[in-house]
Amino acid sequence: MVSRRSEAKAVAKAAKEAKKAAKARRKVRTLSRQNLALAWSTIRGRKGGFAAVLIAVAVGSAVITACGVLLETGISSGVPPERYQRAAVVVGGYQAMPVEGDQDPQLAERVRLPADTVGKVAAVKGVESAVADVSVRTTVLKKDAVLDGPPVYGHGWAASVLAPFTLRSGTRPEAADDVVLDTDLARRAGVAPGDKITLVIGSTPVSYRVSGVAEPADPLERQSAVFFTDDQAARLYGGSGEIDAVGVLAAKGTDAGDLADRIKKAVPGVAAYTGDDRSDVETLDVGKMRSFVIEVASAFGATMILLVIIVVSGTLALSVQQRRRELALLRAVGATPRQVLRMIGGEAVIVGGIGAVLGAVPGVLLAMLLHSVFTAVGALPPGFSLVTTPLPVLFAVLVCVLAARIGGWLAARRAAKVSPVEALGDVAVEPKKLGWVRLTFGVLLVLGGLAVAVVLPIALPGESAIDGAASSALVLVIAVGLLGPKLFGGVAALLGRRRAGGVTWFLAVANSRARARRLAAATTPLIMGVTMASAQLFSATTLAATAHDQVVDGVIADHVVTSDSAGISPGLADVLRAVPGVRTVGPVARTSTILTWPDGDAVQYRISTAQGIDPAAVADTMRLDVLRGDLGALTGSTVALSRLVSGTVGADVGGSVDVHLGDGTIEKAKVVAVYENGLGFGDVTLPHDVVIAHTTDHLDQWLMVNSDPKADLAAALAPYPTVGVQDAEAVTVAPTDGADNGISLVLNAVLLGYLGIAVVNTLVMATVSRRGEFALLRLVGTRTGQVRSMMRQEAGIIVLCAIVVGTIAAVPSLIGMSYAIRHTVFPSVPPLTYLGIVVAAAVIAWPAVMVPARLALRPPAVEAISRAQ
Numbered sequence: 001m002v003s004r005r006s007e008a009k010a011v012a013k014a015a016k017e018a019k020k021a022a023k024a025r026r027k028v029r030t031l032s033r034q035n036l037a038l039a040w041s042t043i044r045g046r047k048g049g050f051a052a053v054l055i056a057v058a059v060g061s062a063v064i065t066a067c068g069v070l071l072e073t074g075i076s077s078g079v080p081p082e083r084y085q086r087a088a089v090v091v092g093g094y095q096a097m098p099v100e101g102d103q104d105p106q107l108a109e110r111v112r113l114p115a116d117t118v119g120k121v122a123a124v125k126g127v128e129s130a131v132a133d134v135s136v137r138t139t140v141l142k143k144d145a146v147l148d149g150p151p152v153y154g155h156g157w158a159a160s161v162l163a164p165f166t167l168r169s170g171t172r173p174e175a176a177d178d179v180v181l182d183t184d185l186a187r188r189a190g191v192a193p194g195d196k197i198t199l200v201i202g203s204t205p206v207s208y209r210v211s212g213v214a215e216p217a218d219p220l221e222r223q224s225a226v227f228f229t230d231d232q233a234a235r236l237y238g239g240s241g242e243i244d245a246v247g248v249l250a251a252k253g254t255d256a257g258d259l260a261d262r263i264k265k266a267v268p269g270v271a272a273y274t275g276d277d278r279s280d281v282e283t284l285d286v287g288k289m290r291s292f293v294i295e296v297a298s299a300f301g302a303t304m305i306l307l308v309i310i311v312v313s314g315t316l317a318l319s320v321q322q323r324r325r326e327l328a329l330l331r332a333v334g335a336t337p338r339q340v341l342r343m344i345g346g347e348a349v350i351v352g353g354i355g356a357v358l359g360a361v362p363g364v365l366l367a368m369l370l371h372s373v374f375t376a377v378g379a380l381p382p383g384f385s386l387v388t389t390p391l392p393v394l395f396a397v398l399v400c401v402l403a404a405r406i407g408g409w410l411a412a413r414r415a416a417k418v419s420p421v422e423a424l425g426d427v428a429v430e431p432k433k434l435g436w437v438r439l440t441f442g443v444l445l446v447l448g449g450l451a452v453a454v455v456l457p458i459a460l461p462g463e464s465a466i467d468g469a470a471s472s473a474l475v476l477v478i479a480v481g482l483l484g485p486k487l488f489g490g491v492a493a494l495l496g497r498r499r500a501g502g503v504t505w506f507l508a509v510a511n512s513r514a515r516a517r518r519l520a521a522a523t524t525p526l527i528m529g530v531t532m533a534s535a536q537l538f539s540a541t542t543l544a545a546t547a548h549d550q551v552v553d554g555v556i557a558d559h560v561v562t563s564d565s566a567g568i569s570p571g572l573a574d575v576l577r578a579v580p581g582v583r584t585v586g587p588v589a590r591t592s593t594i595l596t597w598p599d600g601d602a603v604q605y606r607i608s609t610a611q612g613i614d615p616a617a618v619a620d621t622m623r624l625d626v627l628r629g630d631l632g633a634l635t636g637s638t639v640a641l642s643r644l645v646s647g648t649v650g651a652d653v654g655g656s657v658d659v660h661l662g663d664g665t666i667e668k669a670k671v672v673a674v675y676e677n678g679l680g681f682g683d684v685t686l687p688h689d690v691v692i693a694h695t696t697d698h699l700d701q702w703l704m705v706n707s708d709p710k711a712d713l714a715a716a717l718a719p720y721p722t723v724g725v726q727d728a729e730a731v732t733v734a735p736t737d738g739a740d741n742g743i744s745l746v747l748n749a750v751l752l753g754y755l756g757i758a759v760v761n762t763l764v765m766a767t768v769s770r771r772g773e774f775a776l777l778r779l780v781g782t783r784t785g786q787v788r789s790m791m792r793q794e795a796g797i798i799v800l801c802a803i804v805v806g807t808i809a810a811v812p813s814l815i816g817m818s819y820a821i822r823h824t825v826f827p828s829v830p831p832l833t834y835l836g837i838v839v840a841a842a843v844i845a846w847p848a849v850m851v852p853a854r855l856a857l858r859p860p861a862v863e864a865i866s867r868a869q
Contacts, residue, residue, distance in 0.1 A: 042347060050351050052765035053404070056315040057355030058362070059757050060308035061400045063750060065363025066370055067301030068392025073371070074293035078276030079286055079383040082220050083155075087131075087162045088250035089260045091121055092281035094271040096291075097594050097605070097660050105607055106291040108592035109662030110135075110284060110696045112242040113270065120267045121246050126254035127263075131247045133159040134237040137697045138226055139200040139565035142189055144721055146564045149188055152224040154179075154201070156233035162247040163216045165225070169193050170212025173229045178211040180227040182220055186213045199226065201236055202569035202699060203720045221382045222283055238698065245281045279381075284696070286381050292743075293380065300747050305399055306474075307751070311525055311758045312400070313407030314481060316348060318521040318762055320411040322769045344412035345405060352404025356397040363396060364388055370746070379743050442482030449475035453812035457820035461647025463606075469816025473535040476809040477528050484520030484527075489513050491801045504786050507777075508793035522766035523798050525758035526845055530806025532755070533837050535813050536748050538829050542818050543679065545828035550625075550680030555728040557586065557621040557704035559713060562730050565722040567699025570692055572720065576703060581711030586617030586704040589691040593684050594660040597649045608645055610662075610684035611701075612691025621704035624681060629653040629673030631685070639669035640685040642678020644821075646671070659684065661694040679821070702731065756844050763798070763848035767791075771856045778861035787857060788850075795849040799842050806841075 084090050093111025096104035115132065122130035136154035140147040157172050157180065165182065170193030173180055179197065181189065191197050195210045214227065228236065250259055260272035273281055280287040320327070330340060367386065374380040449472040456468035480487065492512035512519060561568065561576070573587045589612040596605045613622065615634040624631065627643060634640055639659055641651065651657040651671050659667045667690070675685070692698055705713065705725075713725045774787055818827040 042343065050319065050347070052761045053312070053315050053319055053348075053351050054355045054358070055761050056312050056758055057308075057352050057400050057404055058359035059754055060304070060312060060403070061356040061359025061396045062363035062366055063304050063754055064301060064308065064396040064399055065360055065392050066366040066750075067297050067304060068395050069364060069367035069386065069388055070293060070370060070374075071297035071301060072389060072392055073367075073384075073387045074290050074297060077385050077387045078290070079222075079279045079381050079385075080218075080276055081278040081282050082216065082218065082222060083133075083159070083163050083225065084247055084278045084282050085162070085217055086164050086249065087247035087278065088254070088256040088274070089248040089263060090273045090278040090281045091117065091130075091246040091248060091263060091267070091270050092244070092273065093664070095280060095284065095287050097596075097664065099603075099605060101602075103291070103294060105594055105605060106288050107594075107660075107662060107664050108284075108288075109694060110244060111664050112244060113246065115241045115243050117243070117267060117270060118246050121248060121263055124259070124263050124266045126251050126259045128249045128251045131158055131162060131249070132156070132243045133162065133245045133247055134233055135244050136201060136228075136233060136236045137566040137699075139722055140185065140189055140224075140226075141198040141200060141205060141721060146722060147189055149185070150221070150223050151566075152185065152226060154199075154226045154228055154233060154236060156230035157227045158230050159247065160214060160227055161249070165214035165216050165227070167212050168215045170210070173211050173227060173232075175209075175211075176229060176232045177206075177208050178229065179208045180212040180214050181210060182225045183213055183215045184220060185224040185226070186210070200565055200722050202567070202697075203563065203565070203572050203723055204569060205719075205721055222285075283381075286384075289380055289384070293374065296743060296747065300751075304751065304754070305403075307528075307754065308400065309403040309406065310478070310481060310528070311755070312352070312403045313410055314521050314524050315758070315762055315765070316404065316407040317411040318765060320344060320408075321521065322765075341409065341412050344408050348404040348408025349401060352401040353397065355404070356400035359400070360393040360396065363393070366750075370750070373746050374743065377743065377746075438482050439486075442479050442486075445475055445479035445482065449473075449479060449809075450812055453816035457816045461650075462644050463648045465647075465820035466644070466817055469813055469820055470535070470539065471813075472816060473531055473810050473813035476812065477531050480527050480531075480805055480809055481524045484524055487805055488520040488523065488801055491804065492797060495797060495800075503782075504789040505793055507782075507790045508797060511790070511794060512797050519766065519798065522762040523802050525755050525762055526798070526802040526841060527806040527809070529752055529755035529759060529844075530802055530837060530841055531809040533748075533752055533840075534807060534810035534834070537833055537837070538810070538814050538827050539817050540744070541830055541833065542814070542821060542828040546822045547679035550677035551731055552729075554623045554625070554677050554680055555621075555704070555731045556623050557584075557706055557728055559705040559707065559725050560728055560730045561703035561705060561713070561717065561723055562726055563699075563702070563723045566697050567701060568703060568723055570698070570700055572717075572723065573700070573703055575716060576705060576713065579707070579711055579713060579716045581708035582705060582713070583708070584617045584620040584704075584706040586614050586621035587688055587700045588613055588622075588702055588704060589688060589695060589699070590682065590701045591662040591691050591695050593662065593686075595645065595649050595684070596658045596660065597651065604649075606645065606648060608684045609682040610686055610691065611682040612686050612688040614688045617704070620706045622681070623677070624673075624685070625676035627674050627676055629671070631673050631675075633672040634685065634687050636687065637667050637669050638672045638687065639667075640673035640675060641671055642683040643674055643676050644678055645683040646674045659686070661686075661690070662696075663694045665694050704731075756840075759844050760848040763845060764852050767849050767852040768856065774853070774856050775861045778857075784857050788853065791849060791853040795846050798849065799845050802845065803838055803841055 081087075081090070091113070093113055095111055096106050098104055118130050118132045121127060133155060138152045138154045140152055160180075165180075167180070168183060170180070179199070181191070181197070186192065189197060191210050193210055193212050196207050197210055198205050198207055200206075216225070227233075248259065248263070250256060256274045260274050263272045264270065280290075327340060331337075367388070371380065371386045375382060375384065452468050452475060453472035457465040459465075460468065489512075492509050495509055495512075561572070568587075570587060573585045576582055576585045591610050591612070593608050593610040594605050595608055596603050598604075613631075613634070615632050618624070618631050618634075624640070626640075629640065631640055639657065641649070641657070646652055649657050653671055653674055655671050656668055657671060659669045661667060669686075673685075692700070707713065717723050717725065777787055778784060814827040814829075815825045819825050
């Protein structure tokens with residue numbers, strides 16, 4: 001009882017200070033010194049009660065900080081150039097499509113320059129010399145097998161000065177069959193000057209003499225280099241009057257930035273790169289990876305901000321519910337609703353600020369970990385440094401403090417509005433009815449979520465239907481948060497109809513119904529985790545299963561010719577056509593395109609995987625499931641679109657769409673067909689010659705062959721050691737548009753990890769607050785073992801409720817997505833994956849309830865109840 005008297009004294013003192021402030025007619029604001037001092041005194045007196053809020057904010061701050069650091073890294077960072085290290089400026093094409101008011105999407109293929117650009121750049125003041133550079137994708141054979149290691153590119157010897165490369169042995173290439181290798185490549189290939197080496201350009205192997213071995217200024221990590229004579233490099237490159245880039249050696253005392261500006265003014269239509277940006281021209285994957293990281297960090301960060309607001313609000317709501325006795329006493333002794341609101345608001349700001357600051361350093365460490373993972377899975381190139389500045393930390397602190405302030409205001413509204421008499425009466429039993437505003441919003445969100453999931457896939461064309469259906473899961477999760485007490489109480493009431501179970505089961509069900517508000521607030525993160533895990537994982541499995549089925553059903557060729565190198569020379573198709581017994585050879589080239597279309601005064605764009613096919617061969621080799629139009633008309637400036645993309649861009653058969661090819665060339669293409677199997681083969685299908693002409697390496701992905709059983713394809717391909725004949729199963733699903741499965745799994749793990757921490761946090765908080773209840777049960781004769789049994793059954797109810805409600809919230813989204821993707825209401829749900837979600841929910845929730853319950857039952861009942869009071 002001593003603790004209760006102390007609490008009453010503290011409350012009376014706080015009320016006295018509130019009255020004194022009111023008499024002085026001073027307007028006390030939430031962030032005033034007096035209110036913050038009062039809030040700090042309550043925090044110090046209830047450290048345990050605010051610990052859960054502090055943890056929720058700190059972990060949320062860490063995740064948001066990590067996203068901010070990755071976003072800033074994508075914007076500001078880069079990798080040092082390797083072959084262009086000595087060049088002060090590298091002149092190349094702009095490797096992105098300009099978009100006003102948005103991030104410029106990266107182009108998939110190299111944008112080439114006219115060969116006369118070299119002379120124009122050389123004439124600019126401050127240029128000591130300008131060197132043309134071309135890159136030829138090359139494969140090295142060692143004992144008739146492809147040499148492992150980074151990709152190999154061939155260049156003219158003149159470009160060796162841009163690193164620079166220094167000859168360590170042998171001589172520069174003089175004849176057409178001479179090559180110089182970098183030191184690491186020569187070591188791995190086991191060759192020295194005077195030895196022979198086999199290089200494959202396209203699909204054709206050619207023997208060269210190693211004339212020398214050159215060492216770069218710094219070791220090459222992302223590539224290997226082979227140098228030909230300048231004339232031989234130009235012949236192999238094949239670009240008529242074009243080059244890849246111009247390396248600029250600056251005159252002494254010339255600033256690289258000023259020189260770049262002068263070059264851009266003197267030579268319109270080019271991009272001048274300095275610093276780490278030079279690596280974007282050296283290897284195209286650097287720019288693509290940077291764009292990917294920016295996109296992923298932005299989208300994931302926005303999702304995490306919303307989740308942090310929901311979780312922090314729920315945790316604060318639970319904290320305020322557990323302080324209803326204290327708040328009731330404050331109202332009874334004269335505290336006004338505004339004073340209660342401001343006090344709780346001040347507490348939320350203080351705890352939110354402390355938690356946000358505490359999460360900053362772990363957030364930077366998490367960013368370092370994610371950076372390492374991104375590099376390990378190939379989403380970032382080696383050497384892509386992490387950029388850490390105060391900006392992401394400040395942003396995370398601001399977001400978390402605002403989230404805590406909003407959550408505190410939402411949680412304190414009811415406690416501040418009730419009259420003193422009602423407040424004292426409410427402390428014993430939770431109110432059974434939800435507020436009409438909360439109930440109305442919850443019901444409207446349920447109806448809205450169901451409408452979005454069911455109506456949009458039917459009413460809207462294209463990807464709008466998929467995006468709308470996907471968003472319904474989050475809408476229904478928010479609705480669950482609002483209607484949680486009703487749902488939890490309803491599940492408990494249904495379970496209460498079961499007669500078997502004895503006293504402990506009766507107590508578990510009774511507690512679940514009586515404490516529905518508190519348990520619903522504690523269970524909401526678990527429901528959210530089940531919903532989001534189900535929606536994320538099963539939408540991915542549905543997409544993957546659909547794409548796989550489309551490829552399996554769509555490849556009707558007898559054989560597929562694949563390559564172990566960069567690709568297949570287009571001329572190899574004619575070689576196979578000449579083989580007796582071969583009926584059809586269909587070459588397939590792959591690239592990525594950007595479709596643009598008007599949307600009011602703005603222009604929308606979509607990055608789409610594309611394939612180039614021979615319309616004469618497609619009927620015998622590939623089934624795209626054409627819905628409208630004719631693939632036989634796919635010649636010249638024409639295009640075929642998948643059903644989803646056709647609906648997205650608003651272009652059907654007979655219409656037109658602007659297609660930005662891989663190198664940025666714009667085609668005003670007429671739509672000649674719409675097909676279903678876009679996930680498996682690509683959403684855009686173009687004529688083969690158009691795609692090949694606008695790719696970097698001018699190579700095919702594979703050749704699809706229909707032939708008689710006696711056709712000897714292997715003999716025809718024997719002179720080409722990097723290609724081989726396989727069954728139709730060798731055709732792989734079209735790559736997703738900028739997505740990376742490994743990164744998606746990592747980020748989903750972070751998201752679900754945050755929700756897991758929130759689940760443990762709230763359930764521990766809810767269980768610890770019941771120490772007095774446990775003690776009272778034991779004092780009236782309930783055995784400790786019975787209390788433990790009661791808590792085990794309550795934990796079971798919590799897990800069951802979370803799994804059932806979370807699954808139900810995810811189902812409309814999955815059904816809507818499945819219907820929009822493949823016209824069936826049955827998504828692909830692997831049973832073992834769903835079982836894993838169920839097990840994970842139980843593993844997270846069960847210890848979070850049982851461990852604190854066991855600890856609370858350790859002290860004697862009399863001692864425990866005195867502490868609780």
